Amino acid sequence: MKTMKAAILTKQNTMEIQEIPIPECGDDEVLVKVMAVGVCGSDVHFFSEGHIGDDYVQYPHILGHEGAGIVEAVGKNVTKFQPGDHVAVEPGIACGFCPACKAGKYNLCEKMQFMSGPPVWGCLRQYLTIREDFCFQIPMDMSFERGSLVEPLSVAIHAVRQARVKPNDRVLIVGAGPIGLSCIAAVKDCGAGEVMICDTIPQRLEMARQFGARVFDVSKVPIQEQLADEIAADQIDVGMETAGIVSGFGTLIDCVKRGGSIVLVGCPSADTAPIPIGKLVTKELMVNGLFRYRNTYPYGIHLAASDVAPFDLMFTQSFPLADAQKAHEMARDDKANCMKIIIHPNE
Ligand SMILES: [Zn+2]
Ligand SMILES: [Zn+2]
Structure with a gap:
């Protein structure tokens, strides 16, 4: 079995790098080599407090939901992607069947599987699988940092x-x-x-x-x-x-x-x-009110690729996966100097 490195949250304020199996790509899924993950305020809450509201971390857990990377392999039903494509990953998989999904408001899906939201594992690992329809191609000349920014832009x-x-x-x-x-x-x-x-x-x-x-x-x-x-x-x-x-x-x-x-x-x-x-x-x-987003990724990619704002200024620090602990401590402790910290799982 092939393995990869992952930043595992083992208890409050503690992340360890561990080797875990690379997930198998399902028929409708894409296997993505994760190149950049933005650290989000919600990740920091889960890291330092162990919960957001009634949503408690179930250890061991993996944080991160602002991911972009390279398609490594595709399932047999996948038609939109091929290995080598650069993609941004929309982290919340909706069921498609519940009343909210049927109403077109899939962000309110009652069975939402949102990466990094316990117990669903997030992006802070070298590879992840994602259903084809939640994967979006980004231009080859767009940085993976900007690809990960499509999530907050959404x-x-x-x-x-x-x-x-x-x-x-x-x-x-x-x-x-x-x-x-x-x-x-x-x-x-x-x-x-x-x-x-x-x-x-x-x-x-x-x-x-x-x-x-x-x-x-x-x-x-x-x-x-x-x-x-x-x-x-x-x-x-x-x-x-x-x-x-x-x-x-x-x-x-x-x-x-x-x-x-x-x-x-x-x-x-x-x-x-x-x-x-x-x-x-x-x-x-x-x-x-507002809960995350729906149907925003294509426009978000257009926005991230544009020069409507100097987005690269936001990337104030970057770390390899091995320093995921340090990255989250910094995001927790130094809001004045950290805007968007990026973690590179494959560097
Ligand atoms: Zn976020
Ligand atoms: Zn649903």
Whole structure:
């Protein structure tokens, strides 16, 4: 039996490199040699806390869901791919049969098998198998880092769709992390007007500025004060909460214009939050939740290949698989200097 290296999460805050069997490629599956995996906030939660909400890690586990690589082999029914193709991997396999899938909202599938979501193993290994229809070809001249970025870009594309962003809209984004930056790109690409973003970390704001947003440091003065004139003039059409802080929703209710829309993208840090419900009602705000994404990968690849934003700035650190532990510790401990850490399982 052929084996490969994998970064196995053996207990909280502990990853070990172990040899495990290379998975067999099913008839409808593609075997992918994993070249780049982005470390996501959710991976860091699973790594350091052992759970997200009621979703507990079952050890041993493998994290990582932002993967790109090279097709190594294909199953006998596979027609879209051949060995050597470069691909981005959409990490959530939907059943295709449940009511949510039938309604076209497969991201809400009740039987979703999402890589890195316990107990489904993720991408931090040298090879993985994926159903053909969740595998997407990327241009040969696109870096695997950008291929892995299609996953967070997908969240941003879904956010734009959920918020119904229209050309020339002015958009305010809360949080300049990887999802906030991805939202800047997706919002710009759909022809929106001014994109504004707020955060408290100077390094993140500087990167957001380079992505083309007007940036606001809210560590001392709240955004409501800094944008008082625009808010009074009903000039902010759309709000996007990407930080997952409970006050972010209330902030956007204050800022977004009457009849505008808000999308809650970030995984909230608490289950309930006090919100200015009167304002929400009388301003007739349209509020949407968001869970991952659906039908975004082809557009996400187009976006990742474009120069709508200087995406490569996001790749602040990279590590071989052997340093997966260090990569997750760094993502956990140094948010100011880490935007998107990339792990290379085959280097
Ligand atoms: Zn992610
Ligand atoms: Zn389903």
